[in-house]
Every structure is written in C-alpha cells, then in structure tokens.
Amino acid sequence: MDAEKSRAADWFNTLRDTIVAAFEAAEDTTASDRPPGRFEVTPTRRGADGGGGRMSVMRGGRLFEKVGVNVSAVHGTLSEGAARAMASRGVPGVTEDPRFWASGVSLVAHMQNPHCPAVHMNTRMFWTPGAWWFGGGADLNPCIEYDQDTAQFHDTLRGACDDHDPTYYPRFKAWADEYFFIPHRGRARGVGGIFFDDLNTGDWEADFAFTQAVGRAFLPAFLPLTDRRRDTAFTEADRETQLVHRGLYAEYNLVYDRGTKFGLESGHDANAVLMSLPPLAKWV
Structure with a gap:
C-alpha cells in the first residue's frame, strides 16, 4: 500500500498546483482597481x-476575498474519540490498532462579488491497518x-460521476444534501453538489480514478460561474446578504463538519484546519 499512498499524495499535490495556478490566472483577468x-x-x-503539507x-x-487551497499528507495515531467514530462507521480494527495515514487537498473560496458563489471542494485518501478508502466532493454556496x-x-x-458509475451522482448528490444540512437552522448551507466518504469498492485503481475525476x-x-457573475453590479444590501450567509457557513463548519473535527482532534495545524472560515461574516 505504500506505493498507492505515494501515488495518491502526488496526485493531490498536482491538483493543488493546478487549482492555485488557475485561481491566480482568474485574478489577472478580473477587472479591478x-x-x-x-x-x-x-x-x-x-x-x-x-x-x-x-x-x-x-x-x-x-475576484477572491479569501480562498484557501490546502494539501497535506499526515500520519500518526488516532485519538480515542476519532477511533470510536470510525469504528461506528464500520472501519475494521481501528480501535485495536489506531494508526492512520491520510492525504488530500481541500479548498474553500469566499468571493468579493456577492453574485459569485462561494465554493468548497476536497478529495482525500485515508488508510488504517485494516482498511483504506477515498472521500471527497464539492458543493456550491451562493448567497x-x-x-x-x-x-x-x-x-x-x-x-x-457518470463516466465511472451511473449510480454515483444520484447517491452522492443525496449524500451531499443530507451532509450539508444545518439542523439547528432547518436548511442547507448552499445548493449542494456531491459528497462521498468511505469509498472502497475493493478496486483501488477504480476508486482512485474516480476521486481524480472529481x-x-x-x-x-x-470557474465559468465566476466568469458569468464577477462583473455584476452589487449593492450594500447584496453585501449584507453575503455576510449573513457566510455566518451560516461558519456555523456549519464549526459545529458539524467532519473534516474540521478530525483535523483538530488529530493535532493538525489549527490555522490550516480553520482556513475554511470566511474573512468577514454577520449574524442577525
């Protein structure tokens, strides 16, 4: 499995580099003083x-008021709470041998123009002595x-999704709708996308290929959405709507997000874990 870990980590670094270059190019072509x-x-x-990482x-x-693109490859021993949580999801042997390795890329973008949607994306591979799996997805968060x-x-x-399995999109869209729902607000944090976790079909190559496709x-x-909206005029009321919606995003990430909880529990750099939080937000 060491070779597969190396290939996955290399791919996540490549994806990170591609996205960073594309976002800086989008900055260059956005009209602004x-x-x-x-x-x-x-x-x-x-x-x-x-x-x-x-x-x-x-x-x-x-174009971007704040955007973070993080990549990492970490390893160590799961906390007791994290091991129990994974065991409850069916990960075998993790409470008896809580060693782990994980690599992935994660990004969150908060935009200058309220007409441009915020967005989140991540792809990752996780390994324990008893199992390996992939996870990830992307969801759109317009105000x-x-x-x-x-x-x-x-x-x-x-x-x-359809290029790999025609059942993936309906399954992973439904999973995103459930996962990105905010119970205490009774609403979703955005307009969804796809979310998948614990993906292990038994074919590592196929699962890795799908994760790369995502x-x-x-x-x-x-990016085509930002091209369409970045020059749209906006009002102070639009900005207020954006800041209040960002409060909703912050609530979700601090209270419910699985990646935030794991990152903090596993001892990863707190600034990197909390990179997803918006630069400014409001609550009514």
Missing part, C-alpha cells in the same frame, strides 16, 4: 513527526442563487 491576488504559502506540520491562502484579491449556475455546477459533477471536474464546474 486593486492588484491581482496571490497565494501566500505556509508549510504545515502535524506534531513533530506526523507529516504535514502546504497551506495556500489568498486574501483581498480582485444570491441563480438556477443557471446551480444547474451547470451539478451537470459538470454528474458527468464526472478533482479534475472542479475547475470546469466552478
């Missing part, structure tokens, strides 16, 4: 010998919703 944004890259570590954050750009944008985003993700689908699913 401010200079184009650039990513600041900070090494991250999980403890003294638990691996690490790169946290890449752009703030105050032309001002456009049916055209929602349909285009979903259609692109559907195409990536990563490759992200830019064509998202």
